[in-house]
Amino acid sequence: MLLLKYGRHFRLPDGKKVVVGRNKEENSAIRNLAKENDLLFEVIGYPSPTALLRNNKQENSIKTAASLCAGCSDGKNEEYLSVKVWSKRGQDRIIQCSPMENQQMKTFMVR
Numbered sequence: 001m002l003l004l005k006y007g008r009h010f011r012l013p014d015g016k017k018v019v020v021g022r023n024k025e026e027n028s029a030i031r032n033l034a035k036e037n038d039l040l041f042e043v044i045g046y047p048s049p050t051a052l053l054r055n056n057k058q059e060n061s062i063k064t065a066a067s068l069c070a071g072c073s074d075g076k077n078e079e080y081l082s083v084k085v086w087s088k089r090g091q092d093r094i095i096q097c098s099p100m101e102n103q104q105m106k107t108f109m110v111r
Contacts, residue, residue, distance in 0.1 A: 003033050007049070010068060010108040016056040018065045018108075020072050021049040036088050041069040044082040044094065048073035063097060068108070071100035 003019055006026045010018040021027035027050035034040055034052055039062065041051040051069035053061060066083040075081045076099040086092035 003030070003052070003054075006030055006033070008072075009110040010105070011110050012056075012061050012064055012108060014056070014058060014061055016058075016061050017054045017110075018051055018068055019054075020051045020068060026050075034088055039065070039085055039087055041066055042084050043070050043073040043075055044084055046073050046075035046078075046081065048075070063095065064100075064108075066095045067097045067100040068105060070097055071102070071105055073099065075099065 006029045007019040007021045012018060019030055021030050030050050030052050031040060037055045039053040042048050049069060049072045051065055053065040062085060066085060070081040070083055080096050080098055083095045083097055084092060085095055
């Protein structure tokens with residue numbers, strides 16, 4: 001419930017939720033509210049939001065969440081960005097993805 005107070009909320013085609021921070025305070029809150037099975041995302045090399053994918057390990061959802069995070073970053077006009085993905089379990093990796101365009105983001109946004 002606390003997570004509802006922060007960020008922009010998106011619903012992926014598989015029904016899973018992504019929350020993207022809008023500022024440093026929300027990014028910090030999102031990181032603190034992450035559970036053990038959640039994944040966190042941040043763009044490398046550009047100021048970016050922290051995004052949280054709630055309890056989902058499906059590769060297509062992970063790639064979509066990374067693209068959402070990249071699309072909300074200061075690197076959104078680049079062709080490809082590197083996005084760090086990690087969990088509270090300490091697992092991490094880097095995904096290369098294209099930033100999602102605003103029009104596509106709107107289709108996932110929860111209003």
